[in-house]
Amino acid sequence: MPRPSNAIDVPDPERGSFNPNRPPGLLLQAQALHMREALLKHLEELAFVLAIDPKSLKTEGDVSAYIHRATAVLHTHVPRPRRM
Amino acid sequence: MNAGLNNLKHIVVLMMENRSFDHMLGGLSLVREGGKQKYPGINGLTGNESNPDAQGNIVKVQPNAKFQGQLDPDPDHHFPGVDLQIFGVPPGPGRVANMQGFVKDYFQQTNDVRRSHNIMYYFTPDQLPVLSTLATQFAVFNGWFSSIPGPTICNRAFAHYGTSFGQVGMDIFYILDPIPSIYERMIQAGHTAKIYYYDQQSSTMEIVNLLKNQPQLFATYPQFIADCERVALPDYSFIEPCYNDHTGDGGGEILASDQHPDHNVQEGEKFIARIYNAIRTNPALWETTALLIVYDEHGGIYDHVVPPQCEPDGYSAKPADTGTGEAFNFDRLGIRVPAILVSPYIPKGTVVPGPEDPTKGRSFEQASIPATVTNFFLSGDVKRTIREKNANTFLDLLSDQKRPDADIPYFNVKG
Numbered sequence: 001m002p003r004p005s006n007a008i009d010v011p012d013p014e015r016g017s018f019n020p021n022r023p024p025g026l027l028l029q030a031q032a033l034h035m036r037e038a039l040l041k042h043l044e045e046l047a048f049v050l051a052i053d054p055k056s057l058k059t060e061g062d063v064s065a066y067i068h069r070a071t072a073v074l075h076t077h078v079p080r081p082r083r084m
Numbered sequence: 085m086n087a088g089l090n091n092l093k094h095i096v097v098l099m100m101e102n103r104s105f106d107h108m109l110g111g112l113s114l115v116r117e118g119g120k121q122k123y124p125g126i127n128g129l130t131g132n133e134s135n136p137d138a139q140g141n142i143v144k145v146q147p148n149a150k151f152q153g154q155l156d157p158d159p160d161h162h163f164p165g166v167d168l169q170i171f172g173v174p175p176g177p178g179r180v181a182n183m184q185g186f187v188k189d190y191f192q193q194t195n196d197v198r199r200s201h202n203i204m205y206y207f208t209p210d211q212l213p214v215l216s217t218l219a220t221q222f223a224v225f226n227g228w229f230s231s232i233p234g235p236t237i238c239n240r241a242f243a244h245y246g247t248s249f250g251q252v253g254m255d256i257f258y259i260l261d262p263i264p265s266i267y268e269r270m271i272q273a274g275h276t277a278k279i280y281y282y283d284q285q286s287s288t289m290e291i292v293n294l295l296k297n298q299p300q301l302f303a304t305y306p307q308f309i310a311d312c313e314r315v316a317l318p319d320y321s322f323i324e325p326c327y328n329d330h331t332g333d334g335g336g337e338i339l340a341s342d343q344h345p346d347h348n349v350q351e352g353e354k355f356i357a358r359i360y361n362a363i364r365t366n367p368a369l370w371e372t373t374a375l376l377i378v379y380d381e382h383g384g385i386y387d388h389v390v391p392p393q394c395e396p397d398g399y400s401a402k403p404a405d406t407g408t409g410e411a412f413n414f415d416r417l418g419i420r421v422p423a424i425l426v427s428p429y430i431p432k433g434t435v436v437p438g439p440e441d442p443t444k445g446r447s448f449e450q451a452s453i454p455a456t457v458t459n460f461f462l463s464g465d466v467k468r469t470i471r472e473k474n475a476n477t478f479l480d481l482l483s484d485q486k487r488p489d490a491d492i493p494y495f496n497v498k499g
Contacts, residue, residue, distance in 0.1 A: 007494040008213050010357045013348040017152060018337040020329045025158045027101075027236050027344060028328055030254040031289060034237075037256050038296035 045073055088429030088482030093372040095457055098323045098359050099243060100352060101236065101344035102161065102383025105228075105420040106133070109219050110388075111147060111208045125435035126219075127226040133388045135187040135204060136172075137197055143187050145386065149205040155345035157193050159203055159384025163252045164407040165189050166233040166419065169384065170391065175410050186386040204386050207349070214353040215422065217493050218360065218377065220433060223425040223481045227438020229391050230381035230418030231450040239380045239418065240289050242450035243322070246472030250399035250414075252406055256292050263467055265294060266320065266454040267301045273462050276318035277301065280308040282326035282341070283333075289324065312362040315369050320457050325355050345383055357495035360426065364494060374482065375426040380450070382419035391417040392439050392447050397471030414471065417449050428492060429482040436481065451475040 024032075049069045057063045106129055113121065113128030134144045160166075168174065172184030191200035209216035231242035238248035241257065244265045251257045270277035281288040282305045288295050295302060303311075305326075311317045325342040332338045343352035356377055363373050394417050401412040420438075437445040451469075456477040458466055 007496045008217055010214055010354050010495050010497045011350055012354070012498055013151065013339060013350040017348045017351070018329050018339055020331065022329065022346070024328070025344065026162075026254065027289075030237060031287070031291065031327065034256055034291040035287070038291050041296055 042073065045069075049073055086429075086482065086484040087486065088427060088484065089460075089479060091372050091429070092374055092427075092460070092479070092482065094317045094319060094321065094369070094374070095460065096317070096321045096323065096359070096363065096373055096375045097243070097453055098325070098356065098375065098377045099240065100325060100356070100377070100379045100422075101327075101342035101347075102381060102385075103343055103349075103379050103422065104382035104385040104387035105389070105422050106145070106387045107149060107206050107382075107385040108212060108215055108379075108422045109209075109224065110145070110206050112216060112219065114147075115209060123220060123433070123435070125226075125433075125437070126224060127389065127438060127440045129206060129388065133204075133386075135184055135386065137187045137200055138191040139197055141197075143201045143204050145204045145206055146201075147206055147208045148202075149207040149211070149349075151211075151349040152346055154202050154205065155383075155385070158345050160189055160193055161235050161381060161384040162254075162407070163232075163234040163401075163405075163412070165192075165384060166382075167406075167408050169386075170233060170419070175408050181390045183386070183388055183390060186384070190384065203384065206386075212349070212353060214357045214360070214495060215377075215424070217495075218356070218424045218426055219422070221493055222427070222430045222432070223434035223436055223478075225423040225425070225436045225438065225448055225478075226440060227389070227392075227420070227436070227445060228378060228423030228448040228452075229420050230379075232381075232414070233391065233416065233418040234381070236289060236380050239450055243380070243453045244290055244294070246451045246454045246475070247397045247399065247469045250401055252401045252412055259293055263469060266457050267294065267322075268298070269454075269458060269462060269466055270318075270320055271301075275320070275461050277320040277322075278303050278318045279322045279324065280305055281324045283338070285330040285332075285338070286324070286326045286328060286340075289327070308359075309362050312366055312369055315366060317369065317373070319461055323359060325352065343379075345385075354497050354499075357497045361495055361497065363426075364492065370428055370492075371486065373427070374479065376423065376453070376478070377426065378423040378450075378453075379421035382421055387420045389420045389439060391419055393417075394447070394449065395471050395474040397451075397469040417447065423448065425478055425481055427482055428486050429484075430487075431483055431485070432487065432491065434481060436478075446476045448476050448478060452477060 110128035115122040168185040190203040241248040267277040339351040340347035341355035452475045455475040
């Protein structure tokens, strides 16, 4: 679609506005705390998978279940399988 | 149903951070043309609103707001602070909500009388061409309030769940009751829904429940732009701005676009314009999408409208949690925030009356978001709070008439 000639210009922030050294406010501090809490689930999941000795897997079914769990830890956008 | 509703396929919500209605849009009421108010229906500022400062001086609202560097430290917007802002005095018998405690509260943080006046500053419409244009070209709400007189996390929870499950602060909360998020409701019913956060450095403010347990609901801002281009938006989209200044994956400077003090307000204007343009420039999407731009809460900044009472949602926050020494039963809304509904089916210059109009006025809040999405897309018995069931919805603002394309603004955004 062609851009209309009566378009409204949106000004840029002043140069020098970027400041990653700004101290984090309470919202960002809370976000980081929430992130940490969320990660604990992954730690628990990772510990569960790492506790399984791959050499103990006796069947293709056992191996596929293990690989499923490991992949799900690595690819977090894929829903996790239920624990057996 | 009218044409606007018949054509509607997508609802998009962009939730910004921590600015009050009067701070961002109150100046529209002071614009004059031909000796009269240009936007008479908007319940903004008269210029005479005031608060006492710590020395008892009267501090009027002033058009002195700056894009950055003025609201540092971050104004208090936690429950006890907002309580003082609304009532002007600490909890006690007989007090009345009067919106007289903003300067007092900011003085407690700054310990500087002059700086405490900054909380009364507002932007002029020409400073905010995007928000002001959208507010005057589409529908602006005179009565959209944050759900809780408190901070971000609990208010955003109302947008996702229609309740904060009793939380009034920033603490981690868990879903104790079987109330699914609006995204879960949609997906369970065979619809599509996504939360688009800016990037992984910024991420989401809905972490512990949705990001932790349902990561498939999330995508990023570049994906939103791509989904707009392909006309592949989900039925319901919730967009989160960038919450911090950081270096991008390619090494570039990425500014926070959430407008949370003390982040640059102009960067937020650019972000709003980009979201709008992404929908506006695709005719198939433009005709079928309603975009709500709303702020989660007021961020401690002055607004003159007393928050109304509301339907309790069945929860109660204990005195130890509110920090005021009193329990809170979720029976009063938080402070008013900017909210604008955009669609080609909204008549130009629509103003949705709020509490200032005792006959036609309606109050909206963040629970109005899942209430609207649920009522439009879903049928049957959806498990949700009484608060959400009774929340006002906003799609009745869509009309039968599509506005001509030449009548619709477009924004030139660099970068």
